[in-house]
Amino acid sequence: xxxxxxxxxxxxxxxxxxxxxxxxxxxxxxxxxxxxxxxxxxxxxxxxxxxxxxxxxxxxxxxxxxxxxxxxxxxxxxxxxxxxxxxxxxxxxxxxxxxxxxxxxxxxxxxxxxxxxxxxxxxxxxxxxxxxxxxxx
Numbered sequence: 527x528x529x530x531x532x533x534x535x536x537x538x539x540x541x542x543x544x545x546x547x548x549x550x551x552x553x554x555x556x557x558x559x560x561x562x563x564x565x566x567x568x569x570x571x572x573x574x575x576x577x578x579x580x581x582x583x584x585x586x587x588x589x590x591x592x593x594x595x596x597x598x599x600x601x602x603x604x605x606x607x608x609x610x611x612x613x614x615x616x617x618x619x620x621x622x623x624x625x626x627x628x629x630x631x632x633x634x635x636x637x638x639x640x641x642x643x644x645x646x647x648x649x650x651x652x653x654x655x656x657x658x659x660x661x662x663x
Contacts, residue, residue, distance in 0.1 A: 533557065536593060546589065553593060559627035561593035567621055578616035583641055587656035590623035591637040595660035598630035608658025616653035618643035635660045
């Protein structure tokens, strides 16, 4: 493990990603093989039926998986690939992507991510799960 950033540095890294800034993503947890990303759900992030667009869910999974892997290696993690399964339509006021490292090696890590939504009344619902591989450069 070399040069693993802390939460404050990881948040600065997220802030350098123009697409993350456009979406309003926030890194709310980072460390010990885990990372959590949050987005406020707003109309611009939804598809025609009012559900959060699958591309937004994929973005959140991708970034959370990669940030989680970065806690294990810290050496410029890059997504090598991931799969996502949509469990139910995503709706509510907040989207949360929580990822954790399943296995980390010297050059690659595998992470898993649960994507949940939080409703206005605080109810939490699982809307997607993802798993991915991250390479370290």
